Amino acid sequence: MKIRAITLRNVRRFAGQTARLAGIADGITTICEPNESGKSTFFDALHALFFIDHKANTAELRALQPYSKGAVEVAAEVETETGRFRIEKRFLGSKNATVTDLDSGAIVAQEGEAEAWISRAIGADMAGPAGLLWVRQGMTGFGPDGSGPSERKERDRLREARQSLMSAVAGQIDGVTGGRRMDTIMKAVAADLDALANKNLSARTGGEWGKAKKLVEELTAKRDQLDTQVNALSRALRRRSELKRKLDDPRAAETDAARTAEVARLETELAAAEQHEKRVSDAARELALARLTLKGVNDRIAERSRQAAHRTRLADDDRTAAARVSESETRAASSQEAFAIAEAHYTAAAETLRQARRAEAAAARARELAAGARRRTEITGLLSRADGVEADLRAARETLRLNPLTAAGLDAIEACARQIGEAEARRDASATTLIFSYSGAARATVAGVEIVPDLALPIHVATTVKLPGLGQVTVTPPAGATMADTGALQLRLDGLLAKAGCADLAAARAMARANTEAKTAETSALAALKALVPDGTDELRRELEALPLEIADQPAKGLDPSGPSVADAEAAEDDANRRLQLAREARDRDAATRLEARTTRRLAEDALAQFDRDATSRTTVEDLDAQRSLAATDVEKAQKVHADLVAAAPATDAIEAERDRLVSVLQASREDRARARDELSLLDGEIGARADDGVEQRLELVRGELEQAEARAARYAFEVETLVALRDELEKARSEARDAYFEPVKRELLPLLAMLHEGAELEMDPDTMLPSRIRRGAVVDEIDVLSGGATEQIAILTRLAFARLYARQGRQVPVILDDALVHSDDDRIIRMFTALTRISRDQQIIVFSCRSRAFEELGGHRPKIEVREGSPLT
Amino acid sequence: MFSFIHSSDLHLGKPFGRFGEDLRVRLREARHQKISRLATEARRTGASHVLLAGDTFDAETPPPQILRQAIRAFAEEKDIIWVLLPGNHDSLLATELWARFEKERPENVVLALQEGATELAPGVELLAAPCPVRHAGRDLTEWMDRAETRHGALRLGLAHGPIQGFSEEDAPRDIIAPDRAERARLDYLALGDWHGRLAVSPKCHYPGAPEADSFKHGRTSCALHVVLTASGAAPNVTEIETGELSWIGLDLDFRPGDDPRKRLEAALPAAAGRRDTLVRLAARGRLSLAERASLDHAIVDLADDFGSFEVDLDRLDLDHETADLDEIDMRGGALRTAAARLLAGAEDMDADAETRRVRKAALARLYSYALAARG
The missing domain is CATH 3.60.21.10 (Metallo-dependent phosphatases)
Structure with missing residues (x-):
């Protein structure tokens, strides 16, 4: 279907007018009119003509009415494969629809039939290609924006239109891509897969597969541990069996018994060998004895020669000893005599020394007594003077005791007295005073005392003055002027005086003076005493009592004052003593020599006598020679016997070595068995413990559990593998289906798109049935984020592609653009014009625009809107 | 005597x-x-x-x-x-x-x-x-x-x-x-x-x-x-x-068309003795995905009756049936593609046994998910 002319009557700005647009060509028809010239009115009226029932009363129709209201009439002359027709509709008043064959002038259809005819002409199943192919003013994208119900409804309608078209071309999309069923299945696959595995297809922690794998790991570790224990147990059981066999093996016992018997036999042999060895030893001993006997005889022969020489030496010794005895005795007698003389001399010298010492002692005593007498006199004098000073001291201290008031105490008293005076002066100065001047004889009295005339009488307390003949006056001093200060001070003064024991101030001053003087006297007395008796009189008195009272100058009785001095006597005594010692030493030495000589003589005599006595029992030389011959023969015999025995001796070392070897083997065998028993005991314990633990059964149990767990984990792994295979296959199939589904529109769209974006690819959204992303080289952009111009251009190209699809369906529907391409720049708009021109070769395109200069480049037919007043449509 | x-x-x-x-x-x-x-x-x-x-x-x-x-x-x-x-x-x-x-x-x-x-x-x-x-x-x-x-x-x-x-x-x-x-x-x-x-x-x-x-x-x-x-x-x-507990090793050979649950129940002892019975099921042969799923469910349902119930399904292969793949995705979309690839992988004799096993399990899993998603 192609539109050739459009006529409107009483539509919007054409109130009461007829507007006509004729001369619409096959290809591009461009209607360039200024704003408010009614281009959009034509667009909307044409939409109503084709898609709104003439009986309807919709807002869209009412929007076509002019302010003056009234019926709206729209007509279009169209050309279809069957001819040229005029479609007319009157809306909102005297509603009517008519289709007239322009060639014959016959009405083809009216009312409902006319609507049906129109629907067929534009393709009833296309559900509004106008929305799909016609672009209203201001709609720069793929559909109306906004979220209102009408926009949503329009979007849905457009989507359905696209889907309808695509389905007509490539089949139902749900049928192609699987639709919601595919979505449901893929969601189920994803959910099942997600429950088991992570994105990287590893087992999900906490998922059934993850739990199964974890259990497998745990059980494997447990199985390995138990396996180790069971292997150890098995080894222990085998080892114990081996050990028991070994210990119970009768052959081992038999071997040990044979070895024991052999050891016994060797022991017997060894005993015999030892006996033989003993005999050899005895023979050796006999040989040694014979040799010893021979040696003894030889020794005795030699001894005999030595004894003869010895007898000679003994006789010589005896003689020498006798001579020494005689000589020593002579010398001893001489030295004894010299000692006696020296002893007498020493006794005399000692007596002389004693006398000299007695005389010297007596003289010393006399000197001591004289010194004592002198000291006594001195001490007596000191004590006498000291007694006088002590009397003065006592007197001074008595004075102090009676006059205790010190200068400081007196100062306090005097200070108090001064304060009293000062207080009284202050009191009097501030006190009320009375001065009486008498004119007569009468005299005023206070407390009976007459008041002196013209003399100020201070009043310190309430005072009653008697006025003879008049009465009395009581004067009261002002408050505050009291006697309190002086009273207190007076009381303190009285207290101080009382404490000092003085009646008044004068007495106090006298006492203080006496006190000072007494202190001076006391100090003087103490200084004198210290000078006289620094250590006190008691010490002097004790010294005095200790002094001797004997009279000196009395010579000692029996002493010779003219005798030698003690020093001389001591020298003589020392000399005598030294001589005595020398004499004693000589005497003792000579006595010792004499004793030694005597002893030597006696020994020599004894030895000689003894030798001579022994000589009688000694063997003769002949006997000794005979003995030596006999002993030599014995030695020869013994040597032979010993040699024979040595030659016949058995191999004791070899027997011992063999015995030792066997004993060692037996010992090793016994130790080996002991070790085996020990090991057996340990194994019993180990096996018992493991048996109590039931490790074999636990291992079997764990193996079974592991088998189950592994099978379970394998099932989950297989399930994951299955789900992944299924997911991949579904995704691949759906992707391919979508590609195939959109292939027709992409085939139409891409050449157009290439005019704007060379090499660009588009991805279609299966939900909106519209391009969703554009790929230019490596850059992929969402359509939504492109500029307004680019979006507008792609939207128009998409419409053109859909229009081409309609055309290929054999359903020619014009593309109508109302003020489109408002956002396109100069370069792009030219390219878009080229695209439109290319499409227009087999597609009618009607373009309304107010931009006459910009659209000059579009070319095409350019009819004008004709407006006539009140003319009918036809 | x-x-x-x-x-x-x-x-x-x-x-x-x-x-x-x-x-x-x-x-x-x-x-x-x-x-x-x-x-x-x-x-x-x-x-x-x-x-x-x-x-x-x-x-x-x-x-x-x-x-x-x-x-x-x-x-x-x-x-x-x-x-x-x-x-x-x-x-x-x-x-x-x-x-x-x-x-x-x-x-x-x-x-x-x-x-x-x-x-x-x-x-x-x-x-x-x-x-x-x-x-x-x-x-x-x-x-x-x-x-x-x-x-x-x-x-x-x-x-x-x-x-x-x-x-x-x-x-x-x-x-x-x-x-x-x-x-x-x-x-x-x-x-x-x-x-x-x-x-x-x-x-x-x-x-x-x-x-x-x-x-x-x-x-x-x-x-x-x-x-x-x-x-x-x-x-x-x-x-x-003298035995108190029974150890039953079941070696069941499955073929497409079998009702795995019925066969399994028929091979197992009566409910009264199951607590004292340990079972090891070794399945082999081939089953379709649906049959395999049925077997899996039967095993889950029955296993807890027994003292132990071990299962080895590694030798049980999948039988390729279009209906099975249709159960997963009959529109030939991505799910079907994925299922078909898994099936191919499970039957790829050039691949190692473990890979085939994984693919087979993945396919069975996909089947289960698909059934669940279908509700």
Whole structure:
């Protein structure tokens, strides 16, 4: 279907007018009119003509009415494969629809039939290609924006239109891509897969597969541990069996018994060998004895020669000893005599020394007594003077005791007295005073005392003055002027005086003076005493009592004052003593020599006598020679016997070595068995413990559990593998289906798109049935984020592609653009014009625009809107 | 005549760690209860002895309370003589176990700890072959061929080990000669180790564990009542059911068009016994996505009825049906594309098995999501 002319009557700005647009060509028809010239009115009226029932009363129709209201009439002359027709509709008043064959002038259809005819002409199943192919003013994208119900409804309608078209071309999309069923299945696959595995297809922690794998790991570790224990147990059981066999093996016992018997036999042999060895030893001993006997005889022969020489030496010794005895005795007698003389001399010298010492002692005593007498006199004098000073001291201290008031105490008293005076002066100065001047004889009295005339009488307390003949006056001093200060001070003064024991101030001053003087006297007395008796009189008195009272100058009785001095006597005594010692030493030495000589003589005599006595029992030389011959023969015999025995001796070392070897083997065998028993005991314990633990059964149990767990984990792994295979296959199939589904529109769209974006690819959204992303080289952009111009251009190209699809369906529907391409720049708009021109070769395109200069480049037919007043449509 | 109960592999104290705590306790307790159950059966059948052919205990060193409680339980059944043989799990190497047992051994318990023949009862010689270690590396019954017993006495062999390579832990050298009973002129060879019931020969039997412990042995657990009438005569062997909990291994082969829920419910026991039943479902074959979803829902609905319900759907492949993909997305859109790609990946034989498994699971998951999304 192609539109050739459009006529409107009483539509919007054409109130009461007829507007006509004729001369619409096959290809591009461009209607360039200024704003408010009614281009959009034509667009909307044409939409109503084709898609709104003439009986309807919709807002869209009412929007076509002019302010003056009234019926709206729209007509279009169209050309279809069957001819040229005029479609007319009157809306909102005297509603009517008519289709007239322009060639014959016959009405083809009216009312409902006319609507049906129109629907067929534009393709009833296309559900509004106008929305799909016609672009209203201001709609720069793929559909109306906004979220209102009408926009949503329009979007849905457009989507359905696209889907309808695509389905007509490539089949139902749900049928192609699987639709919601595919979505449901893929969601189920994803959910099942997600429950088991992570994105990287590893087992999900906490998922059934993850739990199964974890259990497998745990059980494997447990199985390995138990396996180790069971292997150890098995080894222990085998080892114990081996050990028991070994210990119970009768052959081992038999071997040990044979070895024991052999050891016994060797022991017997060894005993015999030892006996033989003993005999050899005895023979050796006999040989040694014979040799010893021979040696003894030889020794005795030699001894005999030595004894003869010895007898000679003994006789010589005896003689020498006798001579020494005689000589020593002579010398001893001489030295004894010299000692006696020296002893007498020493006794005399000692007596002389004693006398000299007695005389010297007596003289010393006399000197001591004289010194004592002198000291006594001195001490007596000191004590006498000291007694006088002590009397003065006592007197001074008595004075102090009676006059205790010190200068400081007196100062306090005097200070108090001064304060009293000062207080009284202050009191009097501030006190009320009375001065009486008498004119007569009468005299005023206070407390009976007459008041002196013209003399100020201070009043310190309430005072009653008697006025003879008049009465009395009581004067009261002002408050505050009291006697309190002086009273207190007076009381303190009285207290101080009382404490000092003085009646008044004068007495106090006298006492203080006496006190000072007494202190001076006391100090003087103490200084004198210290000078006289620094250590006190008691010490002097004790010294005095200790002094001797004997009279000196009395010579000692029996002493010779003219005798030698003690020093001389001591020298003589020392000399005598030294001589005595020398004499004693000589005497003792000579006595010792004499004793030694005597002893030597006696020994020599004894030895000689003894030798001579022994000589009688000694063997003769002949006997000794005979003995030596006999002993030599014995030695020869013994040597032979010993040699024979040595030659016949058995191999004791070899027997011992063999015995030792066997004993060692037996010992090793016994130790080996002991070790085996020990090991057996340990194994019993180990096996018992493991048996109590039931490790074999636990291992079997764990193996079974592991088998189950592994099978379970394998099932989950297989399930994951299955789900992944299924997911991949579904995704691949759906992707391919979508590609195939959109292939027709992409085939139409891409050449157009290439005019704007060379090499660009588009991805279609299966939900909106519209391009969703554009790929230019490596850059992929969402359509939504492109500029307004680019979006507008792609939207128009998409419409053109859909229009081409309609055309290929054999359903020619014009593309109508109302003020489109408002956002396109100069370069792009030219390219878009080229695209439109290319499409227009087999597609009618009607373009309304107010931009006459910009659209000059579009070319095409350019009819004008004709407006006539009140003319009918036809 | 000599009559006895033959059992083995009680595995007292087995922990069953791969199950939940409640079930573990029940499984362990069921084992312990077998002592009184065997005693009851012995009295009922007139048997004087119960022979336990090894692995009475699960470990060489069971926990003390397990051992003590077992001893008390054996002692409680004082009119029954119990013969315990060390097996590979409780071999003679478990010296601690047997020393402790010996120390507290009740009078009515015989511990066959020595290899050799002893008189078990008048006219009955027991030829016991205790396991010396977990893996002896030799046929422990070989000596029985040469073992001398009194003339006319019944020769009763008691051993633990495999007769072929079917044991859980055996090695070829440990294998007991299957014809040992004949070679050693035994009147009966009571074996343990194999947890399922197996009659090796008329005179050689495995009773299996009296209480099952795995899905390996499909049959009901039992003990054997054995009557030996005379030396050289064939024994009379009767199975006695002893199992308390059932272990059911379901191997279901699904085909497109199956109703998985119905098939599963049909294969499972009645509701009354489900609490005492442990189930391992191994599904294979192919199911459409819808059928697979139905199976998944059925499993979820039924699993909690049972003591345990293990599921292995790895070998269950998806059957490509347009209707399944239509359930996901019939308009040929992206969902359909994804589903188709997952399906292609699941069936891409150039991809490794794990990748195919993941794609298959993803497709099943997509189907479930699509159903849920459809509401």
